[in-house]
Structure formats: C-alpha cells, structure tokens
Amino acid sequence: MNTTVARLTARGLFGRRRVLILLAVPVLLLGIALFARGSDLDRLDLAHSVLGTLALGTLVPITGLVVGTGVIATEIEDGSIVYLLAKPLPRWQIVTTKLAVAIGSTWLLSAVPIYAAGLILYGAGDDVALGYTVGALAAGAAYSALFLLLGVVTRHAVIAGLAYALIWESLIGNYVEGARTLSVQQWGLSVAEAVAADGAVLAPVGLATALWLLVIVAVGATAYASVKLAGITLGGEE
Amino acid sequence: MTTRPDVHSGVIHDIGYRPYTGPRLGRRYATRSLYVQSLRAAFGLGRSGKSKVLPFLLLGGMAAPSLAMLAIALFTQQREMPLDYVDYLASFSVLPQIFLAAQAPVLMSRDLRHHVVPLYFSRPATRGDYVAAKFAAMFSALMIVLALPLLLLFTGAMLAKFPVGDNLLHLLYGLVSAVLYALLYSAIGLLIAAATPRRGFGVAAIMGVLMITRALASITYALNGGFDPMRADSASWVFLICPSTLVESLVNQLFGLGLDNSATLHAPGAAGAAVFLAVLLALTAGGYALTLRRYRNV
Numbered sequence: 206m207n208t209t210v211a212r213l214t215a216r217g218l219f220g221r222r223r224v225l226i227l228l229a230v231p232v233l234l235l236g237i238a239l240f241a242r243g244s245d246l247d248r249l250d251l252a253h254s255v256l257g258t259l260a261l262g263t264l265v266p267i268t269g270l271v272v273g274t275g276v277i278a279t280e281i282e283d284g285s286i287v288y289l290l291a292k293p294l295p296r297w298q299i300v301t302t303k304l305a306v307a308i309g310s311t312w313l314l315s316a317v318p319i320y321a322a323g324l325i326l327y328g329a330g331d332d333v334a335l336g337y338t339v340g341a342l343a344a345g346a347a348y349s350a351l352f353l354l355l356g357v358v359t360r361h362a363v364i365a366g367l368a369y370a371l372i373w374e375s376l377i378g379n380y381v382e383g384a385r386t387l388s389v390q391q392w393g394l395s396v397a398e399a400v401a402a403d404g405a406v407l408a409p410v411g412l413a414t415a416l417w418l419l420v421i422v423a424v425g426a427t428a429y430a431s432v433k434l435a436g437i438t439l440g441g442e443e
Numbered sequence: 444m445t446t447r448p449d450v451h452s453g454v455i456h457d458i459g460y461r462p463y464t465g466p467r468l469g470r471r472y473a474t475r476s477l478y479v480q481s482l483r484a485a486f487g488l489g490r491s492g493k494s495k496v497l498p499f500l501l502l503g504g505m506a507a508p509s510l511a512m513l514a515i516a517l518f519t520q521q522r523e524m525p526l527d528y529v530d531y532l533a534s535f536s537v538l539p540q541i542f543l544a545a546q547a548p549v550l551m552s553r554d555l556r557h558h559v560v561p562l563y564f565s566r567p568a569t570r571g572d573y574v575a576a577k578f579a580a581m582f583s584a585l586m587i588v589l590a591l592p593l594l595l596l597f598t599g600a601m602l603a604k605f606p607v608g609d610n611l612l613h614l615l616y617g618l619v620s621a622v623l624y625a626l627l628y629s630a631i632g633l634l635i636a637a638a639t640p641r642r643g644f645g646v647a648a649i650m651g652v653l654m655i656t657r658a659l660a661s662i663t664y665a666l667n668g669g670f671d672p673m674r675a676d677s678a679s680w681v682f683l684i685c686p687s688t689l690v691e692s693l694v695n696q697l698f699g700l701g702l703d704n705s706a707t708l709h710a711p712g713a714a715g716a717a718v719f720l721a722v723l724l725a726l727t728a729g730g731y732a733l734t735l736r737r738y739r740n741v
Contacts, residue, residue, distance in 0.1 A: 226648065233655065237662060244666045254662055263658045271647045278643050283556075363646040364497060364545050371537055371654070 207294060207302050214276050214306045227271065227310075230264050231318035238322035249405070252327040256337040257406075260319045261393055265341050266370040268315045269307075269348025274363050276303040278356030284439060297431035304353055304427055311345040336401030344393025347423050351389065354426040357433045385409050392419050470567040474576050477568060481580030485546045486587075494549075501542045502588055505535060509592035513599030523605060528593050528617025529700055532624065533691045533708075539588050539624065540653050540687070546584060547632035548645035550577050556640040560741045570738045574633075578731060581629040589621035620694040627686050627723055630730030637737050656685035679711040683722055693719040 219227065237259065241251050277300075280286040289299060319341045323334025351369075355362040377384045378391070385391045392415035395408035408415075480489075486502075487495035512525050526534060554560050563573055593614060600610045635652065636645045660681050667678035682688040692708040694700070696716040701707035710719040 223644075230655075233659070237659065240663070241666055251666075254665065259658045259662055263654055267647070267651050267654065271644075271651070274643055274647070279641055282641070282643060360493075361497065361545075363643045363650075364541070367541060367544070367646070367650050371541070371650075376537065 206305060207298055210289065210294070210299060210302045211306050213289075214303050215310070217280070218272065218275050218306065218310060227268070227314055230268055231314055234260055234264060234318045234322050235325070238325040242325055248327055249331075249333070252323065252333050252337075253406070255326060256319060256323055256333070257394065257397075260315070260322065261337060261341055261344060261397070262375070262390055265311070265315045265319075265344050265393070266348055266366075266374070266390065269311050269345055270352050270363065270366045270370065272307050272310045272314070273349040273352025274356040274366065276307045276356075277353055278360075278362045281356065281437070281439070282360065286437075287439065290434075290437070296435040300353070300357075300427060300431045300434055304350060304430075307349040307353055308346045311349050312342055315345055316341040331402040331405040333401050333405050336397040336399075336406050339400045340393040340395075340397030343396045343419055344389050347389045347392065347419050350423040350426040350430075354430040354433070357430045357437065382409070386414065387418075389419075389422070391415070467567075470569070470572065473566050473568040474572040477563070477573065477576040478580050481550050481577055482583050484549055485580060485584035497545055498542065498584075501538050501545070502591065505538045505542075505588050506592045506595055508535060509595040509599070513595065513602075516599060516603050521603075524596055524600060527700065528596060528613050529620050529691075529694055529698070531592060531596065532589060532617060532620055533687075535592075536624075536687045536691075539585060539628065540650065542588050543581075543585060543628045543632040544646045544649040544653070547581060547629075547636040547649060548639075548642040550581060551633055551636035552640050552642045552645050555637070555741075556642075560738070564741070571735060574731070574735050574738055578629055578633060578734070581633055582625050585625035585628055586621060589624060590618060593617045593621065616694065616698045616700065619698075620690060623690045623694065623723060624687070626727045627690060630727040630734075631686060634730045634734045634737070637734050653686060657687060660685040660688050677711060679709055679715065682708055682710070683719065686726075689719060689723055689726075693723060 234255075237255060241255055244251065277286070280289070290296070316338050320334055320338040323337055327333050329335070352362065352366045355365050359365055373384060374388045374390050378388050391408060391410045394406070395410045395412050395415040396419075398406045398408040399412045483489050486498045509531065515521070516524055532539075554563070560573075564570060568576070597610060597614045601607070631652065632649050635649045639645045639648070663681040663684075664678055667681065679692060682692040688708055692710045693716060695702075695707050696710035696712075696719070702709070710716040
C-alpha cells in the first residue's frame with residue numbers, strides 16, 4: 206500500500222463529475238427498493254429479484270467493471286501511467302494499492318447500498334440482506350481484481366469485461382448449467398446462501414468450490430497483473 | 444560608412460509559386476468522405492487487425508444463429524423459421540448493443556482526445572455536417588449488423604420454399620424494427636460517446652445505460668403485475684424507459700405480432716403505440732440535438 210498512489214487513484218476515479226455518474230448506481234438501487242416496498246408481491250421473491258438479479262447480477266459487475274478498469278486502464282490508455290511507473294516503487298505495490306482502492310470503492314458503491322436496500326425491502330429477518338451484502342463483498346472483490354487484470358492485459362478491457370459479464374455470465378449462464386460454476390456472480394450467490402438463513406437464498410454452486418475459486422481468481426488475477434505490469438509495453442493508438 | 448541603397452537592394456524573383464487552382468470538392472464531398480471513413484472505422488477497416496476483431500466478431504455472432512436456424516429449417520423440413528424476424532432481433536439484442544457501446548466511442552471519443560475536431564471544422568464541412576456524417580455512419584453500421592441476419596433468414600426461407608408473401612411482409616416488419624433500433628441506439632450512443640474523450644468510460648457508460656434501464660424496466664414491470672395471469676395493459680408503460688424494450692414493444696404492437704402470447708412485450712393499446720412512437724422520435728431527435736449542441740464549441 207502506498208497512500209500517495211491510493212490518493213491519486215481515488216481522485217482519478219471520483220474526480221470532477223465522475224462521482225455523480227458512479228453514484229447513480231446506489232441511488233437507483235435504493236430508489237427501486239423504496240418503490241418496491243409498496244408492492245403487494247411476495248417479499249422474498251422481491252428481495253431475490255432486486256438484490257439477486259438487479260444488484261448482484263447487474264449492478265455489482267457494472268460497478269466492478271467501471272471501477273476496476275477505471276483505476277488503471279484509463280491511465281494506461283492516456284499514457285500517464287509512465288509517471289507512476291518511473292517512480293521507485295515495486296510494480297506489485299502499484300497493483301495492490303490500486304486494487305485496494307478499487308475494492309473499497311466497489312464495496313462502497315454496491316455492497317453498502319445492497320444492505321440498505323435489503324433492509325428497506327425485507328428487513329433484517331432471515332439474514333437475507335446480510336447474505337446478499339456479504340455475497341456482494343466477495344463478488345465485488347473478485348470482479349475488481351479480474352477487471353483490473355483485464356485493464357493491464359488488453360486495451361479493450363471494458364469490452365472484454367462486458368463480454369464476460371453479459372455473454373458468459375448472463376446469456377450462457379442462463380442456458381448452460383456448467384457455465385455457472387465459472388461465474389463470479391454465482392460464487393457470490395453461494396456465499397450469500399451460506400450467510401443467509403437455511404433455504405432463504407438458493408445457489409447452484411457449492412460453498413467450498415465457490416470460496417476456493419473466489420480466492421484463486423482474486424489472488425491469481427492480482428499476481429498476474431503484477432507480472433504483466435512489470436513488463437508492460439505502452440503501445441500507440443491502434 | 445553609409446551603403447548605397449542600390450547595392451543591397453534585394454530582388455524578388457518569381458520562382459513560380461502558385462496557389463491551388465484545381466477543382467475544390469467542397470462541403471458535400473468532405474461530408475461524404477467523413478461518412479465513408481467513419482463507417483469503415485466502425486468496422487475497423489483501414490485500421491490494425493486488432494481493431495477489426497471485435498466488430499466482426501459481433502457481426503458474426505449476430506449472423507451465426509440465423510445460419511444455424513436456416514440449416515435446421517432446411518434439414519428438418521419445417522414449415523417456418525424457429526424465430527420470426529422481429530423476435531430474432533429482440534432475442535439477440537445484446538450483440539448490437541455491445542457493438543454500439545464498443546464502436547460509438549471509436550467514432551467520437553478518439554477525435555476529441557487527439558484534439559482533431561477543430562481541424563475538421565477548419566474545412567468546408569460544418570459542425571452540423573460533422574454530426575450528421577457521424578450519425579449516418581453509426582446508423583449504417585448498426586443497420587448492417589441488424590439487417591444482415593434478417594436477410595440471411597429470408598434467403599433461407601426462400602431456399603426452404605416458405606410462402607413468399609408472408610415472409611416478405613415479416614422481413615419488412617423486421618427491417619422497420621431494425622431501422623428504429625438503429626436510429627435510437629445511434630442517437631443515445633453518440634451523445635454519450637461525445638461527452639467523454641475517454642474511450643473506456645464511454646463504453647461502460649453506454650452499456651450501463653442500456654443494461655440498467657433494461658433491468659429497471661423488467662423489475663418495474665414485474666412489480667406492476669406484468670407477469671400476472673390477468674395482465675393489466677398499464678404495466679407495459681414501463682417499457683418506455685429502456686431503449687430496447689421501447690422499440691420491441693412498439694413494433695410488436697404496431698404490426699400486431701404475438702398479441703395472444705403473454706410473454707411478448709407490447710405497447711399498451713393503439714394510443715400507447717402512438718405515445719411510444721412519439722417518445723422514440725423525441726429521444727432520437729433530442730439525442731441528435733444534444734450532440735449538435737455539444738459540438739457548438741469544442
């Protein structure tokens with residue numbers, strides 16, 4: 206961790222009007238939770254569709270994508286990363302610092318609002334809100350690490366991340382059972398299942414598998430990103 | 444010592460510099476060139492191999508299912524295609540959306556980031572021409588992506604000897620829906636892309652708008668009892684907030700497709716269809732006008 210790098214990264218992420226765009230996500234989630242509170246549908250189903258499908262399925266990956274690529278890919282793209290790389294700092298420290306900022310921001314922008322929305326929608330009962338929050342914490346960290354790696358590896362990080370989140374997790378994951386085993390969203394869901402009361406949340410992937418895969422993806426992506434950043438070539442415009 | 448003026452007086456030789464006297468191709472030619480260049484850029488033509496990968500992958504991904512359906516229809520002797528033309532666009536709507544998100548910033552953000560927009564405006568083409576050329580290029584690129592699978596499906600239907608009149612009519616419905624998608628997507632995508640010089644941010648913002656409004660629409664639809672057996676038409680009003688459902692439900696209602704099927708999205712009634720169409724046109728015109736406004740000073 207390096208506080209200066211962390212401060213600069215956070216400023217790059219939230220500076221100017223960008224914070225307003227990023228804040229749209231939590232505001233939206235809380236708005237829909239307030240709106241859904243007045244509905245006469247089954248509360249648990251509602252919690253599943255808002256917290257599970259909308260929040261964990263769409264908002265967490267989008268936030269992770271914007272934040273994870275935002276901390277490093279934009280700097281690599283506009284070339285200002287050279288000023289950071291020229292400093293006598295180990296490259297892995299740059300990666301871990303930026304990752305820490307990314308994870309913190311993702312948690313702040315998605316997990317915290319999910320807990321609040323869960324409380325509004327369902328209350329604290331059955332630990333549904335808590336379950337989804339812990340699931341979002343786990344998934345948010347893994348997404349941040351994964352998308353930060355993408356930002357270092359490819360210039361099309363956002364597209365690659367979107368393709369993963371939309372096509373692999375949502376489109377293929379809906380039809381092919383096996384694809385769910387390799388989906389960050391489902392790992393988060395199985396963490397949520399473990400935290401929530403028995404039978405309140407259902408997940409297709411076992412907890413042990415999910416935890417191992419989460420740790421492997423997060424640590425592996427960070428390590429690989431450090432290696433990649435150590436030997437990065439700054440290409441020109443394509 | 445004074446020098447006599449005639450000793451040091453310089454002589455101007457005429458070494459034959461001449462101004463350009465050839466034909467000037469003018470504003471329309473410049474606009475057309477900008478259009479062609481932008482359309483090529485949308486598919487990565489004239490650029491490195493790497494930037495061709497994604498657009499062609501998406502074009503292929505959009506067309507591949509239609510080829511598969513064509514093969515199935517031909518070999519299993521079916522009477523009609525598994526998916527109607529309009530349904531096809533609705534089912535695979537995520538691919539044109541990714542195409543838009545990926546390529547709209549290619550058209551707009553790059554010029555902004557390298558500060559070449561003022562250079563364009565120093566030529567005969569005006570600001571309005573610039574936006575018009577870019578809009579036309581994005582629209583055409585989306586039309587290629589959307590219409591290619593429809594034409595493939597139609598070719599397949601003709602090969603399998605399905606009824607010509609019926610297929611032609613439904614192909615027309617499909618093409619109308621493709622035009623509406625392309626208009627609305629281009630207006631929204633270019634507006635967002637023109638707002639930021641950073642490509643990555645533009646991509647995420649466009650996709651975020653399309654995805655989040657979609658999720659929002661489906662949840663609000665469910666909250667208003669859209670999936671109840673006795674479905675109230677009023678629930679369908681929420682489709683207004685999301686570009687893809689807006690077009691989908693409008694087209695289904697306009698052409699009376701799948702009216703008896705409760706899973707198909709519909710605009711609420713004839714008056715609803717009129718409102719949906721008005722909103723669609725207003726969004727397109729509004730997006731275009733805001734993009735024009737954005738280029739008023741660069």
